[in-house]
Structure formats: structure tokens, C-alpha cells
Amino acid sequence: MAKSAKKREVIEFLRSMGDEVQNQEELTVIASEIILLFHKVLKGFRLYPMNNPVFETYAKEFVVNIEKLHAHIPVIPLRITKDGFSFLDTLLDGGADDGGDGVSWILFNDGIREIFFQRGLEWDEITIFFRILAKVTVFANEDYDIATLLWEEEFEHIGYIVEEELMESPLFDDNDFEEVFDFDAHSNQIKKVLEQKDRELNDEDATFFEVKKDFTILNKDVDLYKKLIGDHIGEAGIVTTFFKEIARKLLLGSDDSLTEDLITTASTLWEKLVMFGAFNEGVLFLKTLMAVGRKMADNPRWERHIDILKKGLDKLNDDAFIDDIFRVAEYMDVSEDQYTGLGELLTMIPSHHLPKVLRSVTTLSEGAMREKALAGIGKSLKTLKPLMESFDDGDWRVVRNAVTVLKGSTLPERGEILRKVINSEFEQVRMEALSVLLDISLDEALPALEKSVFSPDKGIRQMSFHKLVTIKGNSVKPIINRVFREQHILSLDNDELLDLFSTVMDSKRDDLLDLMASLLQVKEGKVRSLLLSYLPQTPSVKPIARQLMRSVQSEWFTTLSSQDMKNFMKMVRPEVFIELFPLIERAVFKLEGGMFNKSDVTELKKSVFSAIVAYKNSHTEAAIWLKKATTEGSKTTKKVLQELGV
Amino acid sequence: MSDRIKRDESRHLLKQLDQNISEYGYEFSSAFYSLWKSVKMLGVENDAVMTNVTRLMGVVKKLGESSPTISFGYNGIDVAVNGQRLKGKRTGADYLSMLTQLFTSMYIGEFIFPGEIEQGELINLCLVTTSVTLGNEGSEDTYKRLLAEMTEKCPSVMLSMYEEVEEELPPIIDPAQMARQVYRTLVEEYDEFTSKLNERRSFNLKKAIRAIQNIVDLLTDTSEESQFHHLMTLASLNAYKQNYFGTHATNTAILSMAAGIHLKMSRNVLVPLGLAGYFHDIAITEEDMDNNDWKQHTERGFILMSRLNSLNLPMMESALANALHHKNYDSFGEDLGDSRQGGMATTPLLELVKIADYFDTATRWWQGKKNQPISRAKAIKVIFDRVAQKQFAPAAARAFLASVGLYPHGSLLKLRGEPFFAFSTGGFMSNYQPVGTVVLDDLLKPIDKRDLYPAQLTDVEPTRDLRVPPSTIAMILNDFKIV
Structure with missing residues (x-):
């Protein structure tokens, strides 16, 4: 129906x-x-x-x-x-x-x-x-x-x-279609047509009536339109076409009233774009308007147009409008590709509004948006004077934002500002200043970084360690050494430890990996256990061969739990097998019950032997030992090997 | 509900189209009422009247900064200035309820006057209307009397009559009535859109959008109640109520949408397509037609439509329709010299509008113009010639043919070997399928309906004088009713 x-x-x-x-x-x-x-x-x-x-x-x-x-x-x-x-x-x-x-x-x-x-x-x-x-x-x-x-x-x-x-719509009547009509001429024409012989149908007619293949709507036409409309209705399609058309006409405009209309439209359009969160497009328009303004500047005929333009651009000086920009950025569904545009837009706001802008940036909950916005401002500043007020703000977020602005700046005076700010009472500000200072002078940044690595605040410690690990050269080694001291390690919770381990792993630095592996010697079993659950993820165990050998020879080695031993054995890889095998043989293979709980020994041997068995075909030492173990090994050894199918 | 507001739902951030109204609308109403009251109670020769008229003139001047004409009226619910409601039950705004009574007693819906109205004329306006007693029920006679007086004493003021709102709901109209209604609405509203646009006044798009939405419903309905052929036959009209431009705009909208349907466009895409078709020539003037100037109206139309733009996609499409619908060609086949581009020279929607625009223009005659229209069947062939010349997109052309057929709606045809004519109401898609066709006698009056094959018919070249008479058109269109 x-x-x-x-x-x-x-x-x-x-x-x-x-x-x-x-x-x-x-x-x-x-x-x-x-x-x-x-x-x-x-x-x-x-x-x-x-x-x-x-x-x-x-x-x-x-x-x-x-x-x-x-x-x-x-x-x-x-x-x-x-x-x-x-x-x-x-x-x-x-x-x-x-x-x-x-x-x-x-x-x-x-x-x-x-x-x-x-x-x-x-x-x-x-x-x-x-x-x-x-x-x-x-x-x-x-x-x-x-x-x-x-x-x-x-x-x-x-x-x-x-x-x-x-609402009823009545039937049509003649008056609805009445047009100038010469009735005599009309009847003459009809007569003429009726008197004419009908044209013979020809091949062309037949083809036409057949609805030629070229004329028939095809599935591919439907598909083509589906795709084109999908592209067109998206913002990159029609919106771009529309703005390009406006921009083109603006730049080619003359001093007539239509151009005046166009400038009025564009002068409010950029504002509307911004209010919709289309910052990139809004900035593009602003720039177009400024270019048009420059073109008109010297010609008195354009006076009225310039006035309209100035009025439109003046919004950037309006406090309420600036507030609105931030409201849009925070509450609208602004996509990430618009963040750069937001940053550029903020640079177009006159610099005497900078303290207000920096305060307003704190209202943005999206970190990436804040960063991009502030970095953009930094690049555009010709002097850091408008920024100074913000460093004395009572809100640490405003001070931090001011520091982030410095990231984008290349002005020489930023170094001096950073040296002062690095001793700020606010830890987050110190971290931000540190991050910027690291780009300028490692020597100046390092003491502050060291202090932050041992900060009472977990977040600060983690951030600092991440930065530390990225610094090349030997200057950071003493600091990292101190981080890995047992006393410090034992003060960290599991989350932070795992973060530490993964940071070192991601750094792909062998020296740091070796340092981390030395923690296997730590007295606290839980730390060792945690490290053993993580360490096997390393792509190569060569850098930590020394530590592995040391571990096998340690007293605690044979007291490892079954899971820990399994994890350890994952690191007995071909590249270190030759060095480790003899040590393992000495430590584990002669173990029997007695002093040890029999089931512990069995489990331990199971973990070790199953790893060794994998090498029986590739390493003669393994093959020889297996042969020997099956004949001369202890009861437990033989039993375990039997269970393993050897 | 989503965590973030979507892009088109800005909270507290959209500005009124005309900020002046929100700032000065209430002040204007208050000042007007004060003036009216002082004229009524004290007569014109009074200081209070002068103070009030000065105040009113001040506000008029401010409103005039953004709008060359000012409309002031009552829509049955609220007082409105330039179409924007002033909230009717605002606390402390007694003057608004008094004005409501005044308008209903005068039986006037709206005053429209220029922003540069003289002080004396404003006073006269009040003086004429003070003959009405507040609270008395007005009538059409009251309105007519006031209109006569106003025409004499306030020549720059225009009036419209008040329209009462019905209380009881009548029955819902059938689809055929709806088809007639939307067609009429679009044609008749067109002049208002054009004049408001040229006067740089904001206009209310809702009416156009709703009419287009209704057309989409009617065109896409494939049941036995389908109005597809009814609307397509309407879209073949030369001029409804002698409104050539409005008819052309409406026809282009319908034809574009019909082609869009064959491309399986969704309804939410058909609406911007229809609007683009409707508004594509909104800035064209008689002068442009006389001078065969095809550039002027495209530029002007784009600029003026952009001015209204609320950053919604349909309006952008409509603005672009103005700018681009003559890309590559003009309506009479002349190449405008743009470099020929294959495929889509404009946007996918506008390629359909271009073809619909060409088809309707080429097959009609324009009053006072010397052009000779071509037959509809021939126009189809020309469209495909232009595809070969890369002026039109092939997919768009094929979709258009799929919607109108070999002998498009409105074609005047002759029956082969018989002294009769035929009027196509569409559906000729192949030589093997007969289609119910209206047969006309030698006076081009309908005599019956027959199933005919295309081969039984021959095209008739239309001339200015060889056209289907109005009475025949009326009968054929009225035949599209629900039985």
C-alpha cells in the first residue's frame, strides 16, 4: 500500500x-x-x-x-x-x-x-x-x-x-494555461500537418525506438553516481567547490555592488565556518579576505568594500567571539584534521588577547588539540612580550600553556624564560619547560630531568623516564643507572615497573637492556618474576647473555617457580645456547629430591628439559646430554624425559 | 545520545540571519504601537505624536540598514517583523497583544513599506487605521476599506489580508491534489523568492524545501497512486498562470529529480537536487533574456544565493547551480568557449540540472521572444549529440532519457495514417511496449485514450501557433485524479 x-x-x-x-x-x-x-x-x-x-x-x-x-x-x-x-x-x-x-x-x-x-x-x-x-x-x-x-x-x-x-487544490481550468494564442494561425498549422504525408519510418527511427545501447541507463551509471555523490556530499566535495568558487570570484571581483555582496558574504562566512568547527576552511577564507583587502587597499573606489571587510575581520578582536571559538572547539565534534586550523586561527587573533587565549586553551579537554593550537601560536609570535603575563598566572595550566607556546617559537629569548620557569612550583609546568628546554640545551635540561625522574609524582617520573631514554649519548647513563638501583626499583609499583621495562624495550638500546636485565639479581622475588614475564619479549637475547649466565649461576636460580623458569627458558635461544647450556646442566640436571620438594624439582626439570629437547637436532651438546640423561640420569630426570616423549 | 554535539547542532552559537531584527524588532513594534495609540487618542497635531514618530523613524532607519523594505504583520500566532516572530507572550510586552488585536481588527496580515518611508506617511498609516476599534472583529470588508484609503494616503505602503487559521481539521487531500498543490506553490512562490533575493532580503526556504520534499514523495511512490506521470506532465507546461520563469524553475526541479530517481538517489540527495533545479535561474531577468546574456545571471545568482547561505548543503548546491549550470554551453546550443571537459564538468547533481534546464528551455516558447522551440523527442536526440560533444555527462543524459522516454511527457504527436493527434503522458521506453496515450482530434481536443506503439506515432515540430490549447491541457491534467 x-x-x-x-x-x-x-x-x-x-x-x-x-x-x-x-x-x-x-x-x-x-x-x-x-x-x-x-x-x-x-x-x-x-x-x-x-x-x-x-x-x-x-x-x-x-x-x-x-x-x-x-x-x-x-x-x-x-x-x-x-x-x-x-x-x-x-x-x-x-x-x-x-x-x-x-x-x-x-x-x-x-x-x-x-x-x-x-x-x-x-x-x-x-x-x-x-x-x-x-x-x-x-x-x-x-x-x-x-x-x-x-x-x-x-x-x-x-x-x-x-x-x-x-489544503484542497482545485482542478485546473483553462485560465491557468491561457497564453497569447492566434487561433487562426493555430488552425492553419493543424491543417498543414494533417495534409502533409506522414514521414516514412527509416532505419534511424528504428534505431531510436530501440533505445540504443548508448542511451540506456546502465548499472555502471548508478554505481558511478553513487560514488560521485558520496564524495560530493562529504565536506571535501561540495563545501570545497563552493568555497573555491567564492574565493575565485572574490579575487577576480570588481568595484561593483555584486562584489560588495560577495565580500559581505565572505566576511560573515568565515565566521560561520568557524562556528561550525571548520577551522581550516575558516582560516582559508580569512586569508582570502586579507589578500583581497591588500589588493583593494590602494584604490579609493574600493572604500566601501574595505569597510565591510574590516568589519568582518574585526570579529577577531571581539572577546565574546574568542570565547565562542573555544566553545566550538570543546563542544562540537571537531575532527583531528581541524586542529591545525584552530592553531592558525588563534595566531590571527591580535596578540594583546594572548593571555585570554592561553586561559581559554585550558578549557580544551583534548590534549592533541591544545598542543596543536599552542604550537601554532608560538610560530606566529614576533615577540614574547604578550606571553609574559601568563607565566605569572596562578593557574598552573595557563603557565603550562604559555610554556607550550614556546615550543613553537624560535625566538632566542625563550631560553631565558625557560630557565626561570624550570624552577616553577608546579610540577607539570616544570615538565613542560623541561621538554622544551631539551630541544634547546641538553646540558641545561639534564639536571632538571634527573630531578623529575625521581619525583614523588608517578606521572612525572614516567614522563621523565620516557624523555631520558630518548636522549642519546652517555650523559644520561648515570641517571639511568640510578633509576635501576634496587632501592629505587623496589619503591615502584607493578604498573610503573612494567612501564619502565616497556620503555627500555622500545628504545632498542642494548646497553639499557643489559642494565635492565641486571635487575634479575634483585633480592625481591616479585620484581624478578615481573621482569621474567617481560624480558622474553626482547627480539634478541644476545645483549643480555651476560646477565642470563649470571642468573643461571645464582643461588636463586633453582628456586624459581615453575612459571618463572618457563619464562627464563624462553630466553635460552640458539644465539646463547652454547654459553648457557653447560651452566644449566650443572645447576639443574643433578637436582633431586631430598632437600627439595620432589614435585618442585620435577616441575623445574620439566621446564628446563622441554626447552633443551628443542635443540636436540641442532646442537650436539643437547643431543649428547639427552642420550646420557636417558641412560645415566637420575630417576626424576628419566621420568621427566619419558613424559616429554624422549 | 552522542557525547559531542554534531557539527550542524551548534548550541547557542548560530546567529540570527538578521541580527537587527532580534535587536530592534521589539523596539519597532513598541514604537509603532506607541505612535498608533498617540495618533488615536490625541490626533496628529500633538507633541507626543512627534516624539513617537521620531522614535519610530529612528528604529526604521536602523532596520533599514540591513533590509531595504520592512514587513510588519501578524501570522495568526505572533507579531512578526520581516518574517521573524516576536515571541507573543513575553512578560511585560502588552503592546504585542494589543498589536495582535489591532491586526485582527483591521483584518490585515501584513504591512510592507520601504526603509526610507517618509515620516508623514507613517503618521498617515496610523491615522487611516485608527478608524478601526481595537477588539472588534475585522472582516474582508474592513480590509478592503483600509486598502482603498491606504492606497490613496500611503502610496508606498503595501498590505496583505489577514488569513484566519482553521480550527477543525479537514480530510487529507489525495495525491493528485497534492501534486497540483506543490506545483502551484512552487510556481507561485517563485516571484517572491526572486524579488526578495534581488532586494537582499532574507527569505524563508521552508516552503520551497517542503514542496520539494512532497515532490520527492510523489515521484518515488511506485504504487497505483503514483503521481510520477502527473508531475512529469505538469513539468511539460509552458507557463502556469503566465509565469514563465516560475514554471521553468519548477519544471527543471521536477525533471532533475525524476532523472535522479532513475539513478537510485536517496531522498536526502533528491532534495538538494530539486532545490538546485528550482533556484538555478533565480537571478535571471528579462534583460538577460533580451540580450542573450548567459553570464550575468550565473554570477549574480551565485553571489546573491551565497549571501543567504546558512552553510547547509542544499543551499550551497543551489548557489553553485547558479554559477555552473551554463558551464560548457548555453541553452541554445552555443558553445560558451569553456574548455570541453568529459564526464562531470560541474557537480554530479548539477549535471542533471543542466540537462533538465536545457530540455525545458529548448522545448518551450517564451512570451515575446522569437525563439522556435524544438520537439521534445528531438531535444532528446540533441542531448545525446551534446554528450558526444562533451557538453553533457553521459550518465546524466541516460538517466534523463530513462525518466522521460522516447516521446517525453507533453509531446504533441501525430498518429500515422490517421487524421488525429496524440498527447504523450509519458512511458514510451521501447518499440515493443504500447503506452496509454491521449488521442486528440483536429482541433486538438481529447477524444479518447488508446494504447499505442511508438512506431504508430510521428513527431510534430511545435511552432508558436501549433500548441496544445489550454482547455486540452486542463482536461488531460485533471484526468490524473484518483478514481
Whole structure:
């Protein structure tokens, strides 16, 4: 059945329904609750951001009430009049006097005369419906209204009637098509045609009627359009084309009124782009406008155009607008590729606003966005004077931001500023200053870095260690040595230890790997155990061969737990087998019960022997030993080898 | 709900299209009411009146900075200035409820006057309307009386009559009525869009968007209630109510969308396509037509449409439609000298608009112009010639043919070997399928309907005088009703 026919059926049902519904009073009360919810939702949108959990609460309440009604009637109709909502011919409470900003006024003004909710209404439909209400009320938009937005969503269970559907359109009459008509000439022409002999059909006609292959719509046409439209409707498509067209016309413009219109458009367009979070495009426009301004500057004919341009660019000097930029950056769904644009935009703000900008950057929760924004500013500064005020700010985040700005700057005076800031009372500021100072002077940065590596703050310690490991040269070795001292290692928790290990592993530095492996000698078994769970991940054990040999000869080696031994044996690899095997043989193979718990010994041997067996074909030492072990080995040895299938 | 607001849902950040209205709209209404009250109570020769009119003139001047004309009225719900509502139940705004009563008593929907209106005329406006008693129910007679007086005493002020809002819901109209309605709406609203655009006034796109959305529904409905052929036949009209430009805009919109449907475009893509088709020539003037100037209106249209742009995709597409719909060619086949490019010279949607625009222009005659339209079947062949010349995109052309067929809707044809004519209401897709066709007599009046094959028909070259009479068109279109 056609959608329109189905809708008419529903409406006819709704109109006849009033007489048949039982418990009408009770249902009307529930319907009033639903209306009150609409008002709450709208009020909510004015007060809270859209991700506030209160809207989920409202939606749940809505579902509850809708289901109560749907238990009695399959469709819930709400009539909309100037006076408010009515349900089954009863005007609802909360419908009439809603302060002039209410839902019913808005719906009515937008031409909606009835809205209905059918059984089966889904959660997604409700949330989208609420967002539509928000769009047309709180976020007033000239081009769209509720009807157009509802149409776009094509709800399965929400229907509506608009006033156009109730407006009869009479049949056409002759006057609708009346045009200047020479009736005599008309009849002469008809006569001529009728008197003419009909043209013979020819091959061309036959081909044409056949609808030539070249003329027939093909699947590839549909596919082509699908792809092209996908590209076009995305922002990189139509938006880019549109802006290019504007920019092109701007640059080629003349001193006429149309160019004046174009400048007016562009002067506000860049602002709108920014308000939509399209920072890259906004900056592009700004630059285009500035280029146009330069072109016009010397010519008095362009005076009016220049005034419009200046007015448009002046927004960058406006405190409220600057606040809005940050609100957009924080609350809109800004993609990462726009971060650079944001940074560039901030550089275009006059420098006397810099302290405000730096304070506002603290409101950005996305770290990558903050970094890009600040780095951009640093690059554009011609002097660091506007920044100075921020270093004395009481909020450590502002001071840190000011330091991050220095990252992007190449001005020589930044070194002096950093030397002062590196002793800041705020640890995060010190870290940031350190990171910048490392780029300028390692010698100056190193003492501060060393201090941070042993900071009482875990995050600072970790960050500092990460930086430390990246510094080449021997100057950092003493510091790292101190990090790996047992006393310090034992003070760290497992998370931090693992972070330490993975940092060293990722550094791919053999000297640091060896240093780390020396921790196998630490007295605390838990640390050793943790290290053994991590160390086998190293691609090559050659750099730690010395430490492995040392470990096998240590007293604690044969006291390793079964899991730890398994982990250790993973490091008995071909590149170190020859050095390790004799030592392992001495340490493990003669072990028997007695002093040791028999099951521990068995497990230990199992772990060791299963690793050795893997070498029986490649290493003669292994082969020889296995042969010997199976004949002359102890009971436990033989038993284990048997279990291993040797 | 998602954690972050999506790009098109900025909270508190979208600015009003005309900030002046939000700043000065209330002040204007208040000043107007003060002036009206002082004229009513004290007469024109009074200091209070002078103070109030000075105040009002001050606000008018400020409003005039962004809008050359000012409209002020009541829409049945709220007082509105330049189409923007002033919230009706604002606390302390008694003047708004008084103005509501005033408009309903005068039975006036809206005043429109220029931003440079003289002080004296404003006073006269109030003086004329003070004959009305606040609170008394107005009527059409009241309006007519005021209109006559106003025309004499306030020549630069225009009026429109108040339209009452119905309380009872009538039945929903059937699809055929809806098809007629949307076609009429689009044609009739076109002039208002054009004039507002040229006056740099903001215009309300909702009406156009809704009409286009309704057309999408009607065109995509494939049930027995389908209005596809009805709309396509409407889209073959030369001029509805002698509105040539409005008819052309509407036809181009419908034809573009029909082709888009055959390319399986989703409804949310068909809407910007339809809008682009509708607005593509929004800036064209009679002068451009007279001078055969195909560049001027493209530039002007783009610039003026961009000015309205709210950064939504349909409006960008519409602005681009203005700029690019003559890329590579003009409507009469002349190459405009742009380098020929294969495939898509513009955007995928605009390639459809280009073809629809060409087709409608080439097959119609324009009042007062000397052009000779070509037959619709011939226009199809020309389209494919132009594909070969790389002026039109091949996929777009094929989609267009798929929607109109070999003898497109509105074609005047002759029955071979018989002294009868035929009017195509579409559907001729191959030689092997007969199509129900309206047969016309030698006065081009409908006599019956027959299933005919394309080979039984022959094309008739239209001339200015050999056209289907209005009565025939009316009968054929009215036949598209639900039985």
C-alpha cells in the first residue's frame, strides 16, 4: 500500500477512535504527562549540553508513558492548535499557557496540525525526535522547520500531518494555461500537418525506438553516481567547490555592488565556518579576505568594500567571539584534521588577547588539540612580550600553556624564560619547560630531568623516564643507572615497573637492556618474576647473555617457580645456547629430591628439559646430554624425559 | 545520545540571519504601537505624536540598514517583523497583544513599506487605521476599506489580508491534489523568492524545501497512486498562470529529480537536487533574456544565493547551480568557449540540472521572444549529440532519457495514417511496449485514450501557433485524479 494511502488510513482511524476509547480520562492524564515532558526537554536543551544524562531520563519517562497509552490504543494522536495540544478532543494541561515559547506554538507555527506515535516506537526514534525539537527551538534555523526535519528522518512509528495536506487544490481550468494564442494561425498549422504525408519510418527511427545501447541507463551509471555523490556530499566535495568558487570570484571581483555582496558574504562566512568547527576552511577564507583587502587597499573606489571587510575581520578582536571559538572547539565534534586550523586561527587573533587565549586553551579537554593550537601560536609570535603575563598566572595550566607556546617559537629569548620557569612550583609546568628546554640545551635540561625522574609524582617520573631514554649519548647513563638501583626499583609499583621495562624495550638500546636485565639479581622475588614475564619479549637475547649466565649461576636460580623458569627458558635461544647450556646442566640436571620438594624439582626439570629437547637436532651438546640423561640420569630426570616423549 | 554535539547542532552559537531584527524588532513594534495609540487618542497635531514618530523613524532607519523594505504583520500566532516572530507572550510586552488585536481588527496580515518611508506617511498609516476599534472583529470588508484609503494616503505602503487559521481539521487531500498543490506553490512562490533575493532580503526556504520534499514523495511512490506521470506532465507546461520563469524553475526541479530517481538517489540527495533545479535561474531577468546574456545571471545568482547561505548543503548546491549550470554551453546550443571537459564538468547533481534546464528551455516558447522551440523527442536526440560533444555527462543524459522516454511527457504527436493527434503522458521506453496515450482530434481536443506503439506515432515540430490549447491541457491534467 502506498505511504500516502497508509497515512490516510491511520488518520481516518484516529478520527473515529475518539468515540470508542475506554478510560479516556485516565489516558488523557497520561497524555498530559507526555506534553509536560516535551516542555521539560526543551527547557533542558536551553540549560544543558546535549550529552547531559538528564535527556536519557526524559526519554525513559517518555517511553514509560507512551507504553502506558499504547497498552490501550495502538496510535497516540496529538492535535496541535493555537491553544495547545489536544488528545481525543480534550485540551491538555500544560498545552495552553506555555509562555509563548512552548512546543505546541512551535509545531503549530511550523504547520504541523497533528502528530501521532504508533505502537512499536523505538528508542532511537525518540532520541532523534527530541533532537529535532531542539534543533528548531533552541538552535533556531531559518531554513528548516519541524516538518522538513521529520521528513528527513522518515520515522517508522512517528507520523504527522501538515497543513498542506489539508489544503484542497482545485482542478485546473483553462485560465491557468491561457497564453497569447492566434487561433487562426493555430488552425492553419493543424491543417498543414494533417495534409502533409506522414514521414516514412527509416532505419534511424528504428534505431531510436530501440533505445540504443548508448542511451540506456546502465548499472555502471548508478554505481558511478553513487560514488560521485558520496564524495560530493562529504565536506571535501561540495563545501570545497563552493568555497573555491567564492574565493575565485572574490579575487577576480570588481568595484561593483555584486562584489560588495560577495565580500559581505565572505566576511560573515568565515565566521560561520568557524562556528561550525571548520577551522581550516575558516582560516582559508580569512586569508582570502586579507589578500583581497591588500589588493583593494590602494584604490579609493574600493572604500566601501574595505569597510565591510574590516568589519568582518574585526570579529577577531571581539572577546565574546574568542570565547565562542573555544566553545566550538570543546563542544562540537571537531575532527583531528581541524586542529591545525584552530592553531592558525588563534595566531590571527591580535596578540594583546594572548593571555585570554592561553586561559581559554585550558578549557580544551583534548590534549592533541591544545598542543596543536599552542604550537601554532608560538610560530606566529614576533615577540614574547604578550606571553609574559601568563607565566605569572596562578593557574598552573595557563603557565603550562604559555610554556607550550614556546615550543613553537624560535625566538632566542625563550631560553631565558625557560630557565626561570624550570624552577616553577608546579610540577607539570616544570615538565613542560623541561621538554622544551631539551630541544634547546641538553646540558641545561639534564639536571632538571634527573630531578623529575625521581619525583614523588608517578606521572612525572614516567614522563621523565620516557624523555631520558630518548636522549642519546652517555650523559644520561648515570641517571639511568640510578633509576635501576634496587632501592629505587623496589619503591615502584607493578604498573610503573612494567612501564619502565616497556620503555627500555622500545628504545632498542642494548646497553639499557643489559642494565635492565641486571635487575634479575634483585633480592625481591616479585620484581624478578615481573621482569621474567617481560624480558622474553626482547627480539634478541644476545645483549643480555651476560646477565642470563649470571642468573643461571645464582643461588636463586633453582628456586624459581615453575612459571618463572618457563619464562627464563624462553630466553635460552640458539644465539646463547652454547654459553648457557653447560651452566644449566650443572645447576639443574643433578637436582633431586631430598632437600627439595620432589614435585618442585620435577616441575623445574620439566621446564628446563622441554626447552633443551628443542635443540636436540641442532646442537650436539643437547643431543649428547639427552642420550646420557636417558641412560645415566637420575630417576626424576628419566621420568621427566619419558613424559616429554624422549 | 552522542557525547559531542554534531557539527550542524551548534548550541547557542548560530546567529540570527538578521541580527537587527532580534535587536530592534521589539523596539519597532513598541514604537509603532506607541505612535498608533498617540495618533488615536490625541490626533496628529500633538507633541507626543512627534516624539513617537521620531522614535519610530529612528528604529526604521536602523532596520533599514540591513533590509531595504520592512514587513510588519501578524501570522495568526505572533507579531512578526520581516518574517521573524516576536515571541507573543513575553512578560511585560502588552503592546504585542494589543498589536495582535489591532491586526485582527483591521483584518490585515501584513504591512510592507520601504526603509526610507517618509515620516508623514507613517503618521498617515496610523491615522487611516485608527478608524478601526481595537477588539472588534475585522472582516474582508474592513480590509478592503483600509486598502482603498491606504492606497490613496500611503502610496508606498503595501498590505496583505489577514488569513484566519482553521480550527477543525479537514480530510487529507489525495495525491493528485497534492501534486497540483506543490506545483502551484512552487510556481507561485517563485516571484517572491526572486524579488526578495534581488532586494537582499532574507527569505524563508521552508516552503520551497517542503514542496520539494512532497515532490520527492510523489515521484518515488511506485504504487497505483503514483503521481510520477502527473508531475512529469505538469513539468511539460509552458507557463502556469503566465509565469514563465516560475514554471521553468519548477519544471527543471521536477525533471532533475525524476532523472535522479532513475539513478537510485536517496531522498536526502533528491532534495538538494530539486532545490538546485528550482533556484538555478533565480537571478535571471528579462534583460538577460533580451540580450542573450548567459553570464550575468550565473554570477549574480551565485553571489546573491551565497549571501543567504546558512552553510547547509542544499543551499550551497543551489548557489553553485547558479554559477555552473551554463558551464560548457548555453541553452541554445552555443558553445560558451569553456574548455570541453568529459564526464562531470560541474557537480554530479548539477549535471542533471543542466540537462533538465536545457530540455525545458529548448522545448518551450517564451512570451515575446522569437525563439522556435524544438520537439521534445528531438531535444532528446540533441542531448545525446551534446554528450558526444562533451557538453553533457553521459550518465546524466541516460538517466534523463530513462525518466522521460522516447516521446517525453507533453509531446504533441501525430498518429500515422490517421487524421488525429496524440498527447504523450509519458512511458514510451521501447518499440515493443504500447503506452496509454491521449488521442486528440483536429482541433486538438481529447477524444479518447488508446494504447499505442511508438512506431504508430510521428513527431510534430511545435511552432508558436501549433500548441496544445489550454482547455486540452486542463482536461488531460485533471484526468490524473484518483478514481
